[in-house]
Structures are given as C-alpha cells and as structure tokens.
Amino acid sequence: MNFAPSSRFTPWVTRLIIANAxxxxxxxxxxxxxxxxxxxxxxxxxxxxxxxxFLSYMFVHAGLLHLLFNMLMLFVFGxxxxxxxxxxxxxxxxLYCGIGAAIFCLALSGIMSIGPFVGASGALLGxxxxxxxxxxxxxxxxxxxxxxIRARTLVMALVGLDIFFYFVTPGDQVAHLAHVGGAAFGYxxxxxxxxxxxxxxxxxxxxxxxxxxxxxxxxxxxxxxxPPVRPRRRPDADPVAAEVDRVLDKISEKGIASLTAAExxxxxxxxxxxxxxx
Numbered sequence: 001m002n003f004a005p006s007s008r009f010t011p012w013v014t015r016l017i018i019a020n021a022x023x024x025x026x027x028x029x030x031x032x033x034x035x036x037x038x039x040x041x042x043x044x045x046x047x048x049x050x051x052x053x054f055l056s057y058m059f060v061h062a063g064l065l066h067l068l069f070n071m072l073m074l075f076v077f078g079x080x081x082x083x084x085x086x087x088x089x090x091x092x093x094x095l096y097c098g099i100g101a102a103i104f105c106l107a108l109s110g111i112m113s114i115g116p117f118v119g120a121s122g123a124l125l126g127x128x129x130x131x132x133x134x135x136x137x138x139x140x141x142x143x144x145x146x147x148x149i150r151a152r153t154l155v156m157a158l159v160g161l162d163i164f165f166y167f168v169t170p171g172d173q174v175a176h177l178a179h180v181g182g183a184a185f186g187y188x189x190x191x192x193x194x195x196x197x198x199x200x201x202x203x204x205x206x207x208x209x210x211x212x213x214x215x216x217x218x219x220x221x222x223x224x225x226x227p228p229v230r231p232r233r234r235p236d237a238d239p240v241a242a243e244v245d246r247v248l249d250k251i252s253e254k255g256i257a258s259l260t261a262a263e264x265x266x267x268x269x270x271x272x273x274x275x276x277x278x
Contacts, residue, residue, distance in 0.1 A: 009075070010082040012091045017071045020120065023059045024067050042102045042178075043116035044109035058098040060118040062173075073124045077131040083269070084134050086262030096189065097126025097182040104181025117175035122182030125162075128155050129186040133239060159183050244270060 009017075027037060039050065042057035061067040082090040101122025105114050131138070132151040139148035149157075159180055166176035247263050259267075 008079065010079045010090075011087050012082055012094070013074055013078045016074060016078070016091075016094070016120075020059055020061065020067060020071060024061050024064070027060065037118075038116065041116040041118045042105070044106045044114050045116075047102070047106050054099050054102045055095070057102065057118050058095075058120045058123055061120075062118060066119060070120050070124055073128070074120070077124070077128045081127055081130045081134065083265060084262075085130070086260065086265075089262070093130065093186075093189065094123050094127060097186050098123030100126070100185025100188075101178040101181035104184060105175070105177050108177060112177070113170070114175075114177060117178055119175065119178075121175065122178040124182070125155075125158060125179045126182040126186035126189075128158065129183050130190070131155075133190050135240075155183070240270070 037060060040053060040056040040060045042053045043050075047053060061070065078090070078094070081093075085093065098120065104122075105117075108114060128151075132155040136150065136152035138151040140151055140154050141148055142154065162176040162179045165172065165174065166180075243266065247259065247267060250258060250263070
C-alpha cells in the first residue's frame with residue numbers, strides 16, 4: 001500500500017522536538033560544563049552507577065547538525081507512526097526503543113568496545129522500523145539518491161550500514177550499535193505483538209444451536225444455525241489488513257462505541273485510501 005507521510009506535526013513528535021531543542025540550547029548557553037554532559041550521556045561502563053542515563057542520553061545531542069538530522073527523521077517517520085499507533089502508544093514505544101538501545105549496548109559491552117554516546121538515533125531507528133512495518137512499500141526519497149526507495153529496503157539498508165561502519169570505522173564517534181539496538185528492540189516488539197495475536201487453538205467451527213420448545217403438545221426440536229464466523233486472515237499477511245479485521249471484529253462484538261480514538265482514525269485513514277485507489 002502506498003502511503004504519503006504525514007505533513008503535519010503530531011502531539012508527541014512536537015513535544016519531543018521542542019524538548020531536544022531546549023536541552024541543546026541549555027547545554028550550549030547556561031549549563032556548559034562538560035561534566036554535566038558526561039553525566040547525562042550513556043556509558044556502558046558507568047550505566048549501573050547512573051541509571052538515569054538510560055533515558056537522559058536520548059535528549060542530549062553532540063551539536064546542531066546532529067539535532068537537525070535526528071529531528072528531521074523524527075518528523076518524517078514519527079508523525080505517521082504516531083497517527084497510526086495513537087499518541088500514548090507512540091511515546092511509550094519511542095522510549096522503549098531508546099532504552100532498549102542502551103540495554104543492547106550494555107549487553108554487548110562485555111565483548112565489544114563501546115564508549116559513551118548521546119542522541120535519539122536508537123529510538124528513531126526503532127520508529128523508522130515501525131513505519132516500515134506499517135507501510136513496507138511506501139516510497140521514500142533520500143537525498144542525494146535520485147530514485148525512490150521502499151521503506152522496508154531503506155530501514156534494512158540503514159541497519160546494515162550501521163553494522164558495516166561499526167567494524168570498518170570503529171573510532172568515528174557514532175553510536176552505530178545503539179542504532180542497531182533500537183531497531184532490534186522495535187523488531188522484537190512487533191514480533192511479540194504478532195505472536196500474541198495468534199490463537200493457540202484452531203478457529204471455531206460453525207455449529208448449530210438446538211432450541212427446545214415445549215408446550216401442551218410435543219413439538220419437534222427446532223435448529224437455528226449460529227451466525228457464520230467471519231474468516232480471519234493469516235497473522236503473517238498484510239499488517240494493515242490484519243488490523244482492519246481486528247477492528248471490524250471488535251465492532252461486531254462490542255459495537256462501534258467501543259473503538260478507541262486511534263482505531264477510529266485508522267478506519268478513516270483506510271477508508272480514504274480505498275476511495276483514492278478507486
């Protein structure tokens with residue numbers, strides 16, 4: 001399914017951009033001590049002594065260009081993902097990927113050399129992976145490459161480049177393994193979500209319900225067929241179609257009033273895209 005990234009700022013994307021910009025401004029104007037920056041950065045060597053750095057490092061950037069690149073990536077991928085997931089789920093997923101990137105580096109620090117690092121790139125690569133999961137065939141233009149690249153291919157290429165540059169240029173001061181860790185935790189999130197939706201039992205068969213009616217005279221049993229069970233798609237099919245099935249099932253069971261705001265937006269989005277296709 002082709003998908004055009006959102007052209008407007010969403011609530012948590014806006015807040016995250018403001019928060020990151022304010023932190024950089026404060027560290028460059030009022031709180032210029034290198035010791036403070038070091039205390040906010042994530043260092044596998046001192047991670048257990050400074051547990052707040054699992055979170056704080058995501059809001060510290062090495063400079064203006066580092067901040068601008070990351071915030072552009074947050075807008076391109078994050079706005080669409082927040083609209084799709086809902087604001088609350090999006091910010092929890094963003095923090096999950098960022099903290100997961102730090103945990104990933106901590107786990108590997110015993111066998112690899114990993115220095116202190118800052119930046120939101122780990123969380124952002126997790127968001128990019130979410131975008132590629134929801135819209136794998138969305139075409140992206142990456143400057144200066146003149147041809148469009150599918151979202152799934154782009155994310156796979158970014159992860160591959162991070163692994164490559166970690167081994168080829170180990171002293172380039174870029175947290176390549178943190179980027180890989182954010183994507184790895186994002187992939188694990190969607191894998192576990194997909195597994196949780198799989199039913200451990202075979203789908204129910206259509207059955208007939210027997211109704212016993214008794215009056216003064218004996219009457220034969222009346223059999224009323226149960227409503228047909230709507231076939232479900234395979235869990236490994238198109239994630240958008242699978243989500244449509246889930247929302248329609250929820251409407252069938254609990255009524256349309258049971259839908260969340262995110263689910264209503266999702267149905268509106270799918271409906272608009274279907275109209276455009278026709």
